[in-house]
Amino acid sequence: MNAVVRFSIARPKAVLAVWLVIAAICVPLMIELTGALKAGGFDNPRGEAAAGQTALERSFDETPETLQVVLTKPDGDVTTVLPKAIEIAKKTPHVATVQDYTVDPTWLSSDRHTTFLQLGFRVDKSTIQGEIKGLRTQMAGLLRGDDVQVHVTGAQALDYDLSAQSEEDAATAELIAFPLLIIVLLLVFRSVAAMLLPVVLAGLALVVASAVGYLITYLTDLSTLFTNAVSIIGLAVAVDYSLFIIKRYRDELAEGEVYEPALRTAMRTAGHAVVFSGLAVVVALLALFIPQIMVFGSMAIAGIVVTLVALAMSMTLLPAALRLMGKRINWLSLKPRAPKEKTGPGVMAKLHAKPVALLLILIAAFGALAFPMSDIRLQAPVASATILPEEADSRQGIEKLQSALEFRNLFPLQVVVSTPADADPDKLLDGVRKVSDVVNAQPNMDKVTDVRSIGLPAEALDLAIAGKFDELPPEAKDGFEQLWRTHEGKRVSRVVIVPGYDPDTDAAHDLVHTLRDKLPGAVPAGVTVHLTGATAHGVDFDEVLIDTFPAILGAVALITIALLARAFRSWLLPLLALALNAMVVAASLGILTMVSQNWLDQRIDSTTPALVFAIMFGLSMDYMVIMISRMRERFVDTGNHAQAVTGGLRDTAGLVNGAALIMVAVFASFLVAKISVVQQLGLGLAIAVILDAVVIRLLVMPAALNLIGPRIWGRAAQTAVASTPSPEPEKVPTH
Template sequence: MNALTRLALRRPGLVVAIWLVLAAVSVPLMLQLPGALKAGGFDNPRGESAAGQRILERAFAEVPEELQVVLHDASGDVTRVVDQAAALARPLPHVASVSDYRQEPRWLSADRHTTFLRLGFRADPTTVQNLIPDLRERMTAALRGQGVRVHVTGTQALDYDLSIQSEQDAATAEMIAFPLLVVVLLLVFRSVAAMLVPVVLAGLALVTAMAVGYLIAGVTDVSILFTNAVSIIGLAVAVDYSLFIIRRYREELAAGADHLTALETAMRTAGHAVLFSGLAVVAALMALFIPRLMVFTSIALAGITVTMVALAMTMTLLPAVLRLMGRRIDWLSIGRGGTPADRARGAGPLARLHRRPVPLLLALAVLFALLAWPMGWIRLQAPVASASILPSSADSRQGIERLQADLDPRDLFPLQVVLTAPVRNGPAPLLDGVRAVTEVTGSLRQAVSSAQAVTDLGLPREALGAAAAGDLAGLPDEARAAFAALWGESAGRYVTRVVTTAAEGPDSDRTHDLVRDLRDRLPSAVGPDVDVHVVGPTAHGVDFDDVLVRSMPAILGTAALITFVLLAGAFRSWRLPLLALILNAMVVAASLGLLTLISQTWLGQRIDSTTPALVFAVMFGLSMDYMVIMISRMRESYLAQGDHLNAVNEGMRRTAALVNSAALIMVAVFVSFLAAKISIVQQLGLGLAIAVVLDAVIVRLLIMPATLHLLGPRVWGGPPRVYPDIPVAEEPRPVR
């Protein structure tokens, strides 16, 4: 036992008082967390598209942020309210420009029922998001009475609605999860007191972790998904850790130990296993820092924070509470559930299956291969220029869908090829690069419907060269304005762009493939003195997806290496950590295969590119709970008796029901997040629920013990040796 646990057992009242004060301090900080979180995070700020966008902002003085105010009149000409809407928008702070269909005729539908205003802002994203409620309110109040529907959409509006929905989803999931936890824990413990302790500790863990999150948000940008991650991970680990220790404590009491000895034994055994299990969760989540993407960093911070808080409570607050409660842990018992030892004997029939490990393992290996097979069909893609991540009731989604239904969505989200070259070389290399780009786009006729560049303005070659060199006097006014929108200069370099309209929408597979084709072909086509960037919403999504794909080997390798070292130290064996890695890989692959089959094949939903990495990192850590708790009990028996087969069977009998109970708790938590209206959270909840069922029911109860039977006693790393924190040689002295 560590020093903090010993302190909790000696001074339980003091420890409980400290945690209560800490919880009271955490509440006001937790309430401020939503306002400190940032929306977005689903882009790569170091990607090619982001670099090209910064060039455009400098060269053409483009505003960094935009919103679209969508106007729809189902029965009349919507243009009658355009001036009024523009007048309502201009007084808003930070508005730099207001554009409408008179500047871009394509912004008005053919039936004149739908159009939109484009508002440009010179402000940071958070400032723009803070303006959205006021903008919606004033537009709706002024125009609804005239029969005009108003929607405010755009990147920051989507992010704002995502922020609001994320907060609501977390609250809804918790409202569903806590009653489910109460029911499951009552079934497990058959005692109101034993049920209340994990539930209360889980609530305190969430409050404290949210407060820590507010402090972290003051130092770095934290995504709005922080709250969802705290809830989905925190509820699972906090309740499970309490379950493991309380279950062992009650088992020792049922075996005749006094409550102090029982508690100390529970902390030395189950507590020791919980500590390593929690560290394994933290180790796996640390791998999410590798991509350096805000959404992954935020989820890693959330998971690590709430797991560390749960561990701290489990090592200090829980033993202090159990010390104060004593045998009152069985207060208000329900039904006749028998002792934990009696119920553990239900795992005995499984031992008959383990006696023939080879056929069992071959059959289950085939099963897992079939479950993982649909992963071959997976196509990962972050939603871009799309509101599909949000529920249909979200205002920004309704605005996007209205534009896509009534206008040509390809014109709303163009791809831009940004070209730059040194001024000292003159404009000729860059003009040749533009011609090369138009030739490449022209050869991609099935993917590109149109492209506009300075070479398409109808100017004679000499006039075009003179204009590119800075002499615009010879150009007509209309040509001068068009040329200025496509050609500029910044930081000693000429800058131009080719505006490309894809043949399909921005979220289509073909448009994503188009971005990659252009990036593959253009650098060699434009010449060595010309730099080229492909920019646009789809390009932003491709950059995000690609950095994830490149980071996956490092994420997998880091999580595996850290976990291997951690478990090797815990179990003093290299075979057990290796077995853990293989089993976890099987679970993640099978769960992602099933998720692909359900979401992509049956429901027609694209798997978000963030989902596999998150399922892997979260499940990789959480599944160690079962591995550690079961192996620890088996090892405890092996160290005491030296009989490998009996140790495996005894460990199974003692932990099978416990693992099933813990799995049921995790599934209840994860299933509650299916009520979320954000597709990423839904997919994560479904993927984790599938993984837990596969891990607990098939892997831990069938595959792992059968493999241990097959490997024999060498799996423990040598002859029996007393495990330092397991009381085998002598009984622990009660704390006085």
């Protein structure tokens, strides 16, 4: 037992006072968190699409950010209200450009009922999002009398709505989770005092972690999903850690221990296990930094912060509170359950006695559950708003454009072709020609536009490429300059591609892969190509997660093995933990794939597998550590491996089931979220916890331990047994 725990037990009032001061400081900081979080983070800033987009913005002086104001007049010509709408748009702060259908006729529906204005911005994303609410209000208010429906959409509008929805989802989930926690903890502890303590500590952990998150926003950007991650992980770990320690403390009291020695024993045993459980969670979440994606880093920071806060509270505030409460931890106890009469080995013990057969059956079952994952299709939506609920204004705007306009024209792919400015311009033109040839050779291309296809006569095209714009008509010059520029030592051209399928389809993603494979080898030496556009950005995001997933797996596995080997002084136990956790995660992702993809016809968001793996891998260590710790204690005390496994399982099965029920309640509460990725995460984690607690810990792990035998505990435990006098063998009750 470390010095911090000893001090907390010896000076409980001082510790309690410190935490009260911390809470008072953190409440106002927590309130400021929402305004400091950033929306977005679902992109790869180092991908090819980002490089191509940057080149377009610099070379063609395009505004880096845009919003679309979608206007629909169901019973009339929407163009009649455009002057009023344009006037409102131009008065919106920070708007640099306003464009309408005169720029591109495809922006107006064939029945003239629907169109949109494109507003360009040259300010940061947070500033744009700060104007969205006002823009919506002004547009809707001034055009209401004209019977015009108005929606504001675009990347920053989607992120703004995502931010608002994630905050609402977190609050709703917490409102559901806390009552469920109260009910479950009452069932587990059958005492009001014992129930209230974990609930209070969990609430305080969320407050402190949110306040720390606000301070971190001064150092780095955090996604709006930070609040969801704090709630999902924080409620689970804070309540579970309190549950483990309080349960052991009450067990020691029930055996007749005086309350202070009982507390010391609980902190030395369950408290020690909690520390390693918490470190396992932190280690697993650290791996989420590997992809270097904002949303992953934000959720990792959220989980690490709230887990460390929960650990700090478990090692200081909890023992101090238990020291002050003493036996009052049993205050307002419910009627205890009648003890079950032991009449001999139970069903579980009989199953564990035949480990080979049991393991073969269960491994086959988990393999069958994991099999649907072989057909998993990971994809983050890039040109749709299905991640948001149907009532979100930005989603309604996109869906209106999809139904009324040629939606594919709004999300083209673009190939950025460039050479040094001092190179022969014919070299760049040849590169453009080769790019267009490759693109046109692909099936189902609607439209491919480059400088050769805009209608310039050969002589005019030669003049334009040579830079002799004075000899061109103004219309020809304007059209050419949309596709060919010289900027900062580079000559840049672009090929605009409109495929014959929507940007979020498998065919569109396959086209991105095909073009990226073929284009670099098709263009002349010295010509550089970058493929960009909404679909290309989505492909880059999906690929960075898929490519780094093995590194995430490897990092979590290696560090966890080292951590558990240090905790239990055995290499077999960490390897067993790794195998069991892999079974759980694979099976849960298989079930999630079957439910979401096959039954609900929803794509699995590309963020979900890595998040489920990292979070569940860490949290499942709670069960592993608490059960193995108790079994190891019994093995050292008795020297009997089979009895240690059976007795340790009997001591901890109810505790683990209660802890699992708490986690399921927390994760299930997030199924009410209206953000699809949060729903998938909640469902995946709930499935994983059920499989882990009910099947893995009660069936697979004991069977595996019986099969491996005493060597699982390592030399240190076996040496301790050898130096301890053998106790009387434990008698099994019989009829």
